[in-house]
Amino acid sequence: MTARSSERARIDMLARVFGTDGSGRTIVGIGDDAAVIAPGREPLVWTLDAQVEGIHFRRDLVSMADLGYRATMAAASDLAAMGASPLGILAGLVLPAYVTDEDLRAIAEGQHEAAEEVGTQIIGGNLARGQEISITTTVLGETPRPLGRSGAKPGEVVAIAGPLGLSAAGLVLIGRGREHEADAAPAVRAYRRPLARITAGLAARDVASAAIDVSDGLTRDVGHVARASGVLVVLDRSTLLTPELERAAALAEADPYQLALEGGEDYAVVVTVPEDRVPAGFKRIGRVVPPQDGKIGIAVEQTNGTLAWLDERGYDHFG
Amino acid sequence: MTARSSERARIDMLARVFGTDGSGRTIVGIGDDAAVIAPGREPLVWTLDAQVEGIHFRRDLVSMADLGYRATMAAASDLAAMGASPLGILAGLVLPAYVTDEDLRAIAEGQHEAAEEVGTQIIGGNLARGQEISITTTVLGETPRPLGRSGAKPGEVVAIAGPLGLSAAGLVLIGRGREHEADAAPAVRAYRRPLARITAGLAARDVASAAIDVSDGLTRDVGHVARASGVLVVLDRSTLLTPELERAAALAEADPYQLALEGGEDYAVVVTVPEDRVPAGFKRIGRVVPPQDGKIGIAVEQTNGTLAWLDERGYDHFG
Structure with a gap:
């Protein structure tokens, strides 16, 4: 399968791979202008991370599925460092012309697997053409007590x-x-x-x-x-x-x-x-x-x- | 000024350009693992958009400040389409080696101006190296009643x-x-x-x-x-x-x-x-x-x- 489908067909495919969020908190998922999430009472924790071909990974050393998996985990890790639970993920993919539908599906399956591993889902994002692969992942989460970097005390x-x-x-x-x-x-x-x-x-x-x-x-x-x-x-x-x-x-x-x-x-x-x-x-x-x-x-x-x-x-x- | 500073120096500069959020809702801004926002009672609306060099813009036809401005507005526009008010913005910049500190400052000033124009702030993001400029912008907002695409009725x-x-x-x-x-x-x-x-x-x-x-x-x-x-x-x-x-x-x-x-x-x-x-x-x-x-x-x-x-x-x- 070396197909390179239209943007709409690719988004439909991604929606199938990513599935639906079982938390009940996601009101609107993939396919509208934006995702909608029901708020809780805890502070929201929000991060963004990019993985760029040739900088963060070499295409000859990582499979497309591993690339999607790693990009998702790299972003989710910032929430771990804040003591937060993820509520959802948006992923922006910049894809060169050579990236086939099969490649995209593998990236998405890796992203989905990583999201499930940390108890959340990909609920939206963006597809764009570019000269090099990059995956920008943003994760929203919540915690009653965000952990910062500045509180370390002598004796600990x-x-x-x-x-x-x-x-x-x-x-x-x-x-x-x-x-x-x-x-x-x-x-x-x-x-x-x-x-x-x-x-x-x-x-x-x-x-x-x-x-x-x-x-x-x-x-x-x-x-x-x-x-x-x-x-x-x-x-x-x-x-x-x-x-x-x-x-x-x-x-x-x-x-x-x-x-x-x-x-x-x-x-x-x-x-x-x-x-x-x-x-x-x-x-x-x-x-x-x-x-x-x-x-x-x-x-x-x-x-x-x-x-x-x-x-x-x-x-x-x-x- | 054709300096190309370290990542940390660049983030410090961005924090100065973006300033602080006057809403009182941003608990943690630029400089930690993630941004932290106080939740309200309304559903959260969340979008992501990318602008890639050569696809969404030609570098010879747009200034760096306009590029930052347009990328921010393109993402914020998805919230307008949902009837939502923005709460904050994260921006992921992929920048080639030729992008100077002055270029970056101009991008950031454009982003900041656009964010202020729609009543919000850039509260975090990510910097990465790449072969082509891309700006991925994610906007979080809220609305008591998210507008979708599927409700149009004959007679309207x-x-x-x-x-x-x-x-x-x-x-x-x-x-x-x-x-x-x-x-x-x-x-x-x-x-x-x-x-x-x-x-x-x-x-x-x-x-x-x-x-x-x-x-x-x-x-x-x-x-x-x-x-x-x-x-x-x-x-x-x-x-x-x-x-x-x-x-x-x-x-x-x-x-x-x-x-x-x-x-x-x-x-x-x-x-x-x-x-x-x-x-x-x-x-x-x-x-x-x-x-x-x-x-x-x-x-x-x-x-x-x-x-x-x-x-x-x-x-x-x-x-």
């Missing part, structure tokens, strides 16, 4: 839910054609099918003082929390690796610590919480301390107890 | 608020370098600075049975209403032209009727209403009748009283 601990470094290792292994080796499987899956940690965000919502999702790398993203909160975050080096990451890093001939500190797109959620209130599903990876010599930011505690300061790393789209 | 009249054909004429005149002639001014302005008819949508909200905005052309967009409602819409040919359109069409050497019927991007709002309840600011342009010989769609009544059927025209992104 830093805890994480989700993998570190695995997605970056997976991308390297796919690029080298080693994705079918046994040690590659968890990393490849982490890259292709990341999970927005909505459940973890909800579990942390009532205890966390700050939260963020790891999209650009642990150092960079937790650095946002440290700067916004005016604190120093000290990571415990001994907690950052897992056997899965070590095996994948060995296969990728990469430093597992560097992957854990700088690898992005794992979409783990990192929170700061009182030491005795680490939520279920989270692992302690560090602590929050006052600024040292006026310095705020991130450091790693070495096995001998000294601190190694970390530069801000990770991906800057315009740097 | 069709009424419009806003221009017809002027934007298309303006684009032709800009392309031919005739934008500075006196007869071109209203058309050029209609193209560069279109207005989302939020006020008109609100005025029609409690009386209209159906509504749509004219983004792809009158025939095509009102055709959506006719098909969704299972009716025939008969346009009155004598009402479609204005002196401004006739003068601009003459200068563009174009048929003013064709511009009125097929020209897009005017963002007029078209509603169907009882004959005695045409809202202030709307002009009657036709009537709703039952299907004739099983046909639904659009026809134009000629001066001799016969009907000329209109094919669906307008822009199909994949046709």
Whole structure:
């Protein structure tokens, strides 16, 4: 099937793939000028994220279904970081002429699968022609208590839910054609099918003082929390690796610590919480301390107890 | 100024341009994982629209400020068509390497001006690198009574608020370098600075049975209403032209009727209403009748009283 149907036919197809929202909150879905949602009583949380060909993904390294899945999870992850539950998703697709109906269906099926995985639906969006594929996803959610970046307090601990470094290792292994080796499987899956940690965000919502999702790398993203909160975050080096990451890093001939500190797109959620209130599903990876010599930011505690300061790393789209 | 700053510096600049929302409804704006909005009691209306370089605009024919303005209005217009008031806007910008900080500031100023014009603010978004400029805008609004496309009833009249054909004429005149002639001014302005008819949508909200905005052309967009409602819409040919359109069409050497019927991007709002309840600011342009010989769609009544059927025209992104 290499058909390239009209816009209307494609929208009809998308409406079939995306189905209807079972929440009862969606009053108008795909096919009108806008989606309509019944409001609740909680604050609305609203985010937008774009995945652009050649920047966020290489078409030769990701299937269309995985592309739709990843784009949806990347956006939903921002809601996890706010401790919010998603209410619905709109997706804007920019598609070059070579994208067939079959390709579009695969993208949509990936989007739908990801939306269902986090308990919501695609309820609208936009189709446009362009020279490169891009998927812009906006997610609306709600929470009684939005988690910000600026509330981390000295004395608290830093805890994480989700993998570190695995997605970056997976991308390297796919690029080298080693994705079918046994040690590659968890990393490849982490890259292709990341999970927005909505459940973890909800579990942390009532205890966390700050939260963020790891999209650009642990150092960079937790650095946002440290700067916004005016604190120093000290990571415990001994907690950052897992056997899965070590095996994948060995296969990728990469430093597992560097992957854990700088690898992005794992979409783990990192929170700061009182030491005795680490939520279920989270692992302690560090602590929050006052600024040292006026310095705020991130450091790693070495096995001998000294601190190694970390530069801000990770991906800057315009740097 | 041809600087190309880091992502963080650019986001700081955007936060300054966009300012803060005076409504008191925005709890968290630019700079966290997501925007947070206090909910009201009314249904939420939510739309997304993309403007892509080479498809929706030519960079040599539109300034960066106008680009930001038009992209914002195009998205806000969907809320006008639902009879909704905007609560906030998120904007996703995909920018090639050649886009300078000055260009970005101009885009943002255009977006900000358009948002203020319709009574709202840009409260978040996303920046990404890409090979071509695209702006994806999502607008959230609310209304006690969302207007759909499917409620038009025989016996009602069709009424419009806003221009017809002027934007298309303006684009032709800009392309031919005739934008500075006196007869071109209203058309050029209609193209560069279109207005989302939020006020008109609100005025029609409690009386209209159906509504749509004219983004792809009158025939095509009102055709959506006719098909969704299972009716025939008969346009009155004598009402479609204005002196401004006739003068601009003459200068563009174009048929003013064709511009009125097929020209897009005017963002007029078209509603169907009882004959005695045409809202202030709307002009009657036709009537709703039952299907004739099983046909639904659009026809134009000629001066001799016969009907000329209109094919669906307008822009199909994949046709």
